[in-house]
Amino acid sequence: MDGAQSVQPAYALPADAAPQPAAETETAAPNNEIDLDRIIAVVNNDIITEHELEQRVHTVAINLRRQNIQLPPMEQLRIQVLERLITERAILQRARQTGIRVDDQMVNASIEQIARQNNLTIDELRxxxxxxxxxxxxxxxxIRDEITTQRLREREVDEKIEIPESEVDAYLAEQAGFTGSDVTEYRISHILMPIDPGVEEDQVRAEAERVAERARAGEDFSTLVASYSRSEDALSGGDLGWRKQPDVPIEFWDAMKSDLASGNVYVAKSQHAFHVFKLVEKRNGVEAKLAGGPVVQTHARHILMFVSDITPEADVLRRLHDIKSRVESGQADFAAMARLNSVDSTATRGGDLGWLQTGDTVPEFEAAMNTLQPGEVSEPIKTNYGYHIIQVLERRTEKEGNPQRMRIAARQALRQKKLAEATYNWQRELRDEAFVDIREPSLRQR
Structure with missing residues (x-):
């Protein structure tokens, strides 16, 4: 499964959500409407109003609380959310310029699916x-904007990633350096602090050191991430997941390799940014694969969903349980449900992950998959990527050490690393190229 997640249309109908400001404006006096629609920022020829910002801040705050992440100061949260809105505007503007269009039929199909997943008719949904x-x-x-964003990213990022054979050769040589019965894996959370044009490098360095010292003094790292990180995962804790040493960015490894104690906080510099990151914990990874030995392989497919601004955890779990029930009762086909609902890049293949063996997926996914018989569908499983349901198609026993399989696995690992970096760089370029006028001084990045 890919580490970078594509966007698919999804909508949450939280039962416990507080009334949104929009409901109040319908009966407010005209002068109040003007205040609520005050322009906060201009992005090229588009605007972002105070009303839009406050609605998104409210949703983000709810999702942070559901993840048990302490809210950062409201001023910092509003800055973070505004930056996300600005980037979204820039992406949609590029989509319009490049001629990407999403027809009404696709939007209608997505809305009908959302209504079914919430056990509603279209009128009830309305x-x-x-x-x-x-x-x-x-x-x-x-819904149209979410589909448009996905199509643009597929065109401008996913399709342009190339993995030369020389990189595969280098990766396999690096992997061959591991010996012993297991490999240490590291779980890392990070804060990304870019060096913006016109900003002194030393200024960003000093800010990164101050944030690191606060983390070392005991402040909650997830809250610092939500306050300061400019990464896409800033509002979900900054978790990079479990990684073996070759998969840790070289700048991170150079900073941490001399002292690998769990809980340590480090500062590292890459070409265009400073990074504050924490070694959350370590563990023994999968056993080293013994060349020539038999290995059990599983052909599986999955549906992946993740908690987002508009899809809280309770709705994700309800939708996955509903899909599982419909597949098991014969009312729906798993592959069709994956194409309509999965946010993973495998969605276009019906969620098909191909043949998997020990170490190919994260431990939580692998453990759930191994309990299933061919044809069975799992309960929702939570991993670093989000929530999954898994269906096993078949199993076989193969001889280990297939050179072609090793090259495919190496290429997939390299692609995953490149895709995450390329997606961030693409978003940042679109943001930097846009004319942005933030009219509220308190909302400007410091």
Whole structure:
């Protein structure tokens, strides 16, 4: 499964969500409407209003609380959310410029699927939206924007990633340096602090050191991530997941290799940014594969969903349980459900992950998959990537050490690393190329 997650249309209908400001503006006096629609930022020829910002801040705050992450100061949270909105505007503008269009049929199909997943008719969905202060037209636009963003990223990032044979050779040579019965894996969380144009490098370095000292003094690292990180995962804790040493960015490894104690906080510099990162914990990884020995392989497929601004955890779990029930009762086909619902890049293949063996997936996924018989569907499983349901198609026993398989696995690992970096660089370039005028001084990045 890919580490970088593609965007698929999804909508949350949280039962415990507080009424949105939009519901109040319908009966407010005209001068109050003007205040709520005050322009906060201009992005090329688009605007972001205070009303839009406050709605998104409210949703993000709810999701942070659901993940048991302490909220950063509200001023810092508003800055983070505004930056996300600015980047989204820049991406959609590029999509329009490059001629990407999402037709009404695709939007309608997505909305119908959302309604079914929430056990609603379209009319009932419309009423629920209105109760939450969301017009149906705004909802349709949000779904269209999400699909558009995915299509643009596939065109401008995914399709352009190349893995030369020389890189595969170098990766395999590096992997061959590991000996013993297991490999140490490291779980890392990070804060990305870019060196923006016109900003002194020493200024960013000093800020990174101050944040690191606060973390070393005991402040919650996830809260510092939500306050300071400019990475895409800033609002979900900055977790990079479990990585073996070759998969740790070289700048990180150089900073941490002399003292690998769990809980340590480090500062590292890459070409365009400073990074504050924490070694959360270590563990023994998968056993080294013995060339020539028999290995059990599993052909599996999955559906991946993740908690987002518009899809809280409770809704993700409810949707996955519903899909599992429909597949098991014969009302739906797993591959069709994956194409409609999965946020993984395998969605276009019906969620098919191909043949897997020990170490190919994260431990939580592997443990759940290994309990399934061919044809069975798992309960929702949580991993670093999100929530999955898994279906095993078949199993076989193969001889280990297939050179071609090793090259395929190496290419997939290299692609995963490149895709995450390329997606971030692409988003940042679009943001930097845009004309942005933030009209509220308190919301400007420091």
């Amino acid at each position: 009423q629920r939206l209105l109760a939450d202060g969301v017009t149906f037209a705004a909802f349709r636009n949000e």
